[in-house]
Amino acid sequence: MSVTVGSDGLISVRAGKVELGQGVLTALAQIAADALGADLAQVRMLPARTGDGPDEGFTAGSMSIAHAGPALRADCARVREAFTVEAARRWGVPPDAVTVRRGVFGCGGLTATYGDLAEAVPLDREEPPPPGAFPHPPPPEPVVVGVSVPRLDLPDKVVGRPRFVHDLCLPGRLYGRVLRPPSPGARLVRLRPLEGVRVVRDGSFLGVLGETEPEADRALARLRKAAEWEERDTLPDERDLHAYLRTGPHETIAVLTTTDNPPAEPDTGGSPTTGEPPAGTVHTATYSRPFIAHASIAPSCAVARWNERDGTLEVWSHTQGVHPLRTALAQVLGHPADRIEVRHVEGAGCYGHNGADDVALDAALLARAAPGRPVQVRWSRQDELTWAPFGSAMSADVTAAVDATGMVCSWAYDVWSQGHVSRPGHRGFPGLLAGAHLEQPLTYPAAGEPSPASGGGMARNAVPIYDFPHLRITGHRLLETPIRTSALRSLGAFMNVFAIESFMDELALAADLDPLAYRLAHLSDERGREVLRRAADAAGWRGPGQGLGFARYKGNGAYCAAVAEVEAEHHVRVRHLTIAVDVGQVVNPDGVRNQIEGGATQAASWTLKERVRFDRRRITSGDWASYPILRFSEAPEVSVELVEHPGTPSVGAGEAAQGPVAAAIANAVAYALGVRVRDLPLTREAVLAAIERD
Amino acid sequence: MTRLTVNGCSVEVGCDPGTPLLDVLRGELGLVGTRFGCGVGLCGACFVLLDGRVTASCDTPLSAAEGRAVVTVEGLAPGDELHPVQRAILEEQAGQCGYCLSGMLISAAALLAAEPRPSEEAVVRALDGNLCRCGVQRRIVRAVLKAAE
Ligand code: FES
Ligand code: FES
Numbered sequence: 001m002s003v004t005v006g007s008d009g010l011i012s013v014r015a016g017k018v019e020l021g022q023g024v025l026t027a028l029a030q031i032a033a034d035a036l037g038a039d040l041a042q043v044r045m046l047p048a049r050t051g052d053g054p055d056e057g058f059t060a061g062s063m064s065i066a067h068a069g070p071a072l073r074a075d076c077a078r079v080r081e082a083f084t085v086e087a088a089r090r091w092g093v094p095p096d097a098v099t100v101r102r103g104v105f106g107c108g109g110l111t112a113t114y115g116d117l118a119e120a121v122p123l124d125r126e127e128p129p130p131p132g133a134f135p136h137p138p139p140p141e142p143v144v145v146g147v148s149v150p151r152l153d154l155p156d157k158v159v160g161r162p163r164f165v166h167d168l169c170l171p172g173r174l175y176g177r178v179l180r181p182p183s184p185g186a187r188l189v190r191l192r193p194l195e196g197v198r199v200v201r202d203g204s205f206l207g208v209l210g211e212t213e214p215e216a217d218r219a220l221a222r223l224r225k226a227a228e229w230e231e232r233d234t235l236p237d238e239r240d241l242h243a244y245l246r247t248g249p250h251e252t253i254a255v256l257t258t259t260d261n262p263p264a265e266p267d268t269g270g271s272p273t274t275g276e277p278p279a280g281t282v283h284t285a286t287y288s289r290p291f292i293a294h295a296s297i298a299p300s301c302a303v304a305r306w307n308e309r310d311g312t313l314e315v316w317s318h319t320q321g322v323h324p325l326r327t328a329l330a331q332v333l334g335h336p337a338d339r340i341e342v343r344h345v346e347g348a349g350c351y352g353h354n355g356a357d358d359v360a361l362d363a364a365l366l367a368r369a370a371p372g373r374p375v376q377v378r379w380s381r382q383d384e385l386t387w388a389p390f391g392s393a394m395s396a397d398v399t400a401a402v403d404a405t406g407m408v409c410s411w412a413y414d415v416w417s418q419g420h421v422s423r424p425g426h427r428g429f430p431g432l433l434a435g436a437h438l439e440q441p442l443t444y445p446a447a448g449e450p451s452p453a454s455g456g457g458m459a460r461n462a463v464p465i466y467d468f469p470h471l472r473i474t475g476h477r478l479l480e481t482p483i484r485t486s487a488l489r490s491l492g493a494f495m496n497v498f499a500i501e502s503f504m505d506e507l508a509l510a511a512d513l514d515p516l517a518y519r520l521a522h523l524s525d526e527r528g529r530e531v532l533r534r535a536a537d538a539a540g541w542r543g544p545g546q547g548l549g550f551a552r553y554k555g556n557g558a559y560c561a562a563v564a565e566v567e568a569e570h571h572v573r574v575r576h577l578t579i580a581v582d583v584g585q586v587v588n589p590d591g592v593r594n595q596i597e598g599g600a601t602q603a604a605s606w607t608l609k610e611r612v613r614f615d616r617r618r619i620t621s622g623d624w625a626s627y628p629i630l631r632f633s634e635a636p637e638v639s640v641e642l643v644e645h646p647g648t649p650s651v652g653a654g655e656a657a658q659g660p661v662a663a664a665i666a667n668a669v670a671y672a673l674g675v676r677v678r679d680l681p682l683t684r685e686a687v688l689a690a691i692e693r694d
Numbered sequence: 695m696t697r698l699t700v701n702g703c704s705v706e707v708g709c710d711p712g713t714p715l716l717d718v719l720r721g722e723l724g725l726v727g728t729r730f731g732c733g734v735g736l737c738g739a740c741f742v743l744l745d746g747r748v749t750a751s752c753d754t755p756l757s758a759a760e761g762r763a764v765v766t767v768e769g770l771a772p773g774d775e776l777h778p779v780q781r782a783i784l785e786e787q788a789g790q791c792g793y794c795l796s797g798m799l800i801s802a803a804a805l806l807a808a809e810p811r812p813s814e815e816a817v818v819r820a821l822d823g824n825l826c827r828c829g830v831q832r833r834i835v836r837a838v839l840k841a842a843e
Contacts, residue, residue, distance in 0.1 A: 021791025021828055150787060157792030158780045160727015160767035164793065167726040213717045214710070297731050297739055297827050298793040349791030349828040381732040590787055594830070598790055601829030624736040624825065632821045635831035 002053045002072075003032075003079050004123055009103065009115030011038055011079075013072070014046045016056030017064045018320060019153060020350035022595060022654050024064045026152045027587045030144045031069050035076035037100035037140035038114060040149060049343040050326045058321035058423065060352070060487065065587060065650045079123060080140075086117050100140055146646070148590035153346070165318050165345040166301045170374040173303075175216035176366035178377060179206040179223050180387055181437065183618040184482050185234035192226040199223060200369045203439035207366045209375065233616040234482040242288055242395045245416040245478060253449060253475035255459045280401035280409050283507060287398070287499040289680040291612035292391040292488060293621070295629055298348035299384045300355030304363035305374040313340045313367075314374075317360040318347025321424070325357050328424035329364055332435045332442050351602065353423050353486035355379055355388035358433035365434060382622035387433060390612055391488030392418035392447070394458065394495040398503045400468075406511020408522060410470035413462055413500070418478045419447030420457025420491040433484075447485045449477055455554035461493035461659060464500050465552050466522035483614075489599070490553070490658035494606065495680075497551040497659020498666060502678065505548070505667045515548050515667065516541055527582055528552060531559040531643050535580035538641045539563035547668025549660035558583045558656035559643070562600065564636075564664035568672035572682050574604050574636040574665055581640065581656055584648035595653040597638040603661035605630035608682050698759045700725070701769025711757035715749075716740045718756050719766060727767040727796045731825070738824030741797035742766050748804045748823075767796035770803055778841035779803055786837040790828035798824045802838045811842055 002014040013032050019025045025045040033040040046053070056068055080100060087105040088095040090112070098107045105112045156163045181188070181204060188204040197219045198209040208223050210216030236244035303316040313335060319325040322342040330337035347356060359377055367375035379387075394417040401410045422444055424431045435442035449457045456462070458475045508518035516536050523529055532550055539546060541563065550561040559582040567573045577600050586592055609628050613621035621627035662680070669687070670676040675694045677686050695706045700723060707718055714733075719725045719742070728751055731739030735750040742751045743765040744758075751764075770777040776784075779802045789795050798821060805812055805820035812820070817838045826834070 021793075023790070148787075150784065151789070154784055154787065154789050154792060157789055157795050158767075158783050158799065159776070160725070160796050162726050164729075166729070169724070169726075212709075213721050214713045295827055296791070296793075297729075297737055297825055298791065299730065346791070349793060351827075378730065381734070381737075594787060594790065594833070597832065598829035601831060602827065605829075623734065624732060629825060629827065630829075630831075632818045632824065632831050632835070635829070637832055 003075055005079070005114050005118045005121070007115050007118045009042050009113050010044055011036060011042055011114060012044045012046050014053030015048055015068065015072070016054035017059045017068045018048050018322070018344045019346050020059060020320065023151050023588065023591045024059065026149065027065055027591055028068060028072055029152060030147070030149060030587055031073055032076045034140065034142045034145045035073045036080050038103040040144050042103055042114070045152065047344040048322050049341065050322050051341050055323045058324060060320050063652060065652060069587070069650060082121050082123065083114060083117050086121050087112050102143070145587050146589070148588055163346055164298065165303060165316055165347045166298065166378060168303050168316055168345060168376070170303065170305070172373045174370055174373050174375045175210045175213045176363060176375045176377040177208050177216045177220040178362045178383070178434070179208070179220060179227060180383055182229055183231050184484070185232035185617070186229040188227060189230045190228040194222055194226050197222055198369070200366050202365065203437055203441065205365065205434050205437040207362065209366060209370055231617055235614045235616050237616070238614050241290060241393045242286070245393060245395045245418070246476070249479045250416070250476040251479055253459055253477060255456070255473035255475055256463050256471055257473070258471045280403045282399060282401050283510060284397065284399040285503055285506060285678060286396065287495070287502060287678045288395040289393060289495045289498065291393045291483065291485070292606055292610050293385050293612055293627055294351055294354040294388050294488060295385060295627060296348035296350070296354060299379040299381060300359040300388065301347055301376065301378040302356070302360040302363040303374050303376045304360065304367040306367050306371045308371040311339055313364060315340065315342045315360050315364060316345045317342055318345060318350065318356045319360060320350060320353070320356065324423065324425040325360055328357065328430035328432055329361060331430040332361060332432055333364060352391070352488040353389055353421070355384060355433070357424050357431070358388070361432040361434045381624070385627050386619040386622045389422060389484045389486035391491070392420055392458070392485040394492060396495065396499045398499055400503065400507060402507060402511065406507065406513055406518070408466070408468045408507065411464065411468040412472045414474050414476065415458055415462055415492070415496065416476045416478065417458035417492060418481050418483065418485045419449055420485065420487055421450045422447035422484070422486040444484065446479055446481050449475070450491070456492065458492040460491045460554060461496045461551055463555060465525060465528055465555070466519070467524050468522070489602070490655040493551070493553060493655065494603065494658040494662055497549065498662040498680065501549040501551070501660065501663030502666050502676070505670065506676065509544070514543050516543070519548070519550060525552070527645070528559050531580045531582050532561045534641050534643050535561035535563050535578055538580060538639060539578035544671045545668070547664040547666065547671065549663030549667065551659050553656045557651040558653055560656040560660045562657060562660040562664040564661070564668040566665060566668040566672055568669050568687065570687060571684050572608055572669055572687060573634065574608065577604070577636050577638045577661060577664065579638060579640050579657055579660070580643055581653060582643040582645060583651050583653050583656070584645050585650045586642060586644055587650055589642055592642060592653045593640045596640045596657050599654060599657040600638045600661045601630060601635055603658045604636055604665060607662045607665045607680060608634070611681050696756050696760050698761065699763040701765055707756060709756060711755060713756045714752055715742070715754045715756055715759050715764070716751040719751060719764070725766050725768050729793055729796055731793070738797040738801065739794055741800040741824070743800055743804060746804065746807065748801050767799050770799060777803055779806065779838060782837035782841035783834070786833050786840065788830050788833035788837045790830055794824060794826040798826070798834055802841070805838070806842055812838070814839060
């Protein structure tokens with residue numbers, strides 16, 4: 001049971017989902033409070049840990065509210081019912097005569113609080129009564145769901161109270177640093193002995209320990225000088241990602257075929273297709289995005305302690321999944337999982353599978369050399385920008401045949417990409433960075449494709465929402481690669497929506513039609529139409545000049561339409577983004593706005609600036625100068641329109657804006673410049689090159 | 695021994711004078727509100743006020759703070775009070791992960807001390823050395839302007 005009630009009236013909820021900066025614990029607390037009929041102030045959300053609380057896998061994919069919400073609501077409703085029954089028993093009245101509001105049960109003039117009844121209701125001693133075990137008292141009216149309650153974690157954060165795993169101060173703490181190889185293909189060949197430095201080595205995995213942070217840093221500097229590596233050129237040509245991604249071996253992913261008559265076959269390596277040549281005029285275009293880094297402001301960090309007495313390992317981590325991380329650690333360390341406890345502590349703002357799990361293994365490996373003492377490992381900025389998994393580069397061909405009025409009669413889409421998931425536990429591999437560097441390596445394999453049921457990876461949003469009569473959508477996943485990739489906010493949807501929605505504008509323009517009208521003419525989904533119209537109205541849609549982008553995340557999640565206003569001469573600046581979003585039932589309106597604003601700002605950064613840089617040997621974008629992100633002076637104003645559908649299931653907001661914003665910006669830039677840039681990011685160089693090419 | 699004032703209290707620190715001020719604050723003095731982000735002055739997570747000027751504590755050695763006054767996020771307002779920008783950030787809910795906030799508070803407090811009624815452009819300029827990856831920049835700008843009202 002994940003809910004306990006104290007005699008002081010405090011209700012503790014052990015969540016299976018973790019706070020990643022997205023405000024999910026606040027939203028879950030709102031759901032819990034309403035289902036309990038309790039006051040929000042008496043609900044305490046406890047961080048996830050392996051030792052107790054539900055195993056809800058990863059907090060990812062914008063599924064937290066959709067998945068954890070109903071389960072939590074049901075748990076809390078059962079607790080409320082058990083307390084109602086107890087109150088009824090005390091007062092000798094039927095349970096359905098008892099009401100509860102703001103944590104107080106009542107019947108006639110009688111009242112009792114959760115705290116008053118707590119001792120008589122044995123929640124933690126036995127399984128909760130199964131649903132329907134007693135007459136259901138009517139659920140209380142929602143009080144806080146749907147209300148913009150303030151984030152529970154922010155008060156600590158504005159006054160600088162310890163809150164992050166970086167701040168965790170356990171007695172006897174040591175500081176650890178890891179010396180990463182200089183390049184993905186590097187191998188440690190020699191290590192000169194070092195006096196007075198506590199070095200930990202296992203194969204090519206190298207770390208140091210220090211009593212203080214400066215001592216650990218100095219030791220790391222000495223270790224760097226003492227290590228000799230053999231390096232190899234293993235990386236592709238960063239100037240030709242199209243060619244790199246399209247040179248196999250590939251796994252072919254048949255995403256969707258609704259016809260044997262696709263418009264035309266892009267050159268996929270020579271296999272001719274069957275079927276008739278398409279009717280209508282054929283248009284085709286090729287788009288791409290580069291590798292993108294998570295680039296959180298907080299570096300990855302973890303604390304680990306090996307307890308000699310009982311052979312247990314404790315880990316404090318900002319992982320997205322305490323249970324999968326525990327399993328992965330057990331695999332790499334050869335230590336039984338039930339002797340490992342992973343506790344969640346807040347850390348970096350998390351936008352996908354970042355270095356959080358990797359640094360937990362680093363900490364465990366270093367802590368093994370100092371039994372009984374907690375070891376805190378913090379990555380450097382360079383580790384963060386070069387060794388955390390990247391979001392994969394992608395390349396796509398879109399081909400459409402249109403009729404005389406410009407309407408699409410058939411559509412083919414081919415996308416080439418590395419995989420988008422290599423999380424701990426994916427296909428049974430631990431997937432932890434240091435595993436690959438150990439004497440007995442446990443290498444992470446090339447990233448795979450999440451199942452279609454979880455929205456796919458490179459195929460995410462590859463299927464357009466529009467009513468196209470004939471479709472063929474194919475993914476081509478690169479099977480061998482020296483570059484580590486995994487889930488980054490919205491996975492393939494960012495690129496696929498950018499490509500589809502850019503192409504929709506190209507088709508509209510070719511047909512001399514308004515981009516908004518053109519989309520509406522292809523769209524029968526009512527909620528989608530409403531979102532498009534709301535965005536256009538709010539932005540005062542004036543037609544081309546403004547840029548439009550639209551999608552329904554994962555095909556079954558949030559609807560999102562974005563309108564961009566840009567200034568583009570040689571340098572692109574996004575002035576304003578107007579975004580309409582439909583996330584079904586809204587738990588916390590301001591929380592949704594905040595997620596959309598943040599997602600849109602980050603998407604603007606990816607679209608305008610970001611690109612992981614490398615030469616044939618090393619990742620070279622290891623600092624904020626070589627991997628710039630959007631600054632205050634570049635951040636667009638974002639207006640959010642919530643299109644509410646109370647009573648429909650809640651879906652996540654965190655990833656909905658990524659693709660629509662990229663497309664909206666690209667479309668606005670295309671009108672402003674008169675040329676289209678199809679390869680992201682839309683940097684000054686890319687814009688100049690496009691103008692020249694024209 | 696290096697003597698300096700931190701949040702109004704005079705302290706003596708025995709660390710090597712070359713130690714980054716950030717490590718002294720976090721490790722020696724337990725003031726963990728100041729954050730490490732990059733270590734080379736490029737992100738603003740570690741900003742503090744040094745004699746009233748916004749300074750990256752990650753690449754400022756302890757020796758440079760000798761005899762001077764350091765203010766960290768913990769010292770922006772006396773006791774349990776909140777600085778107007780802290781209050782405004784809560785009112786605007788201008789945070790997500792919150793890791794960047796300490797540094798932004800320092801930049802904003804310095805701006806308001808020098809310019810109690812700043813323009814929006816001035817706010818943006820004052821915060822341009824602070825990076826935020828979660829994308830709360832516009833909310834922060836609104837909060838700082840609100841704090842100035
Ligand atoms: S940590 Fe000091 S500026 Fe980044
Ligand atoms: S709120 Fe996360 S980095 Fe700014």
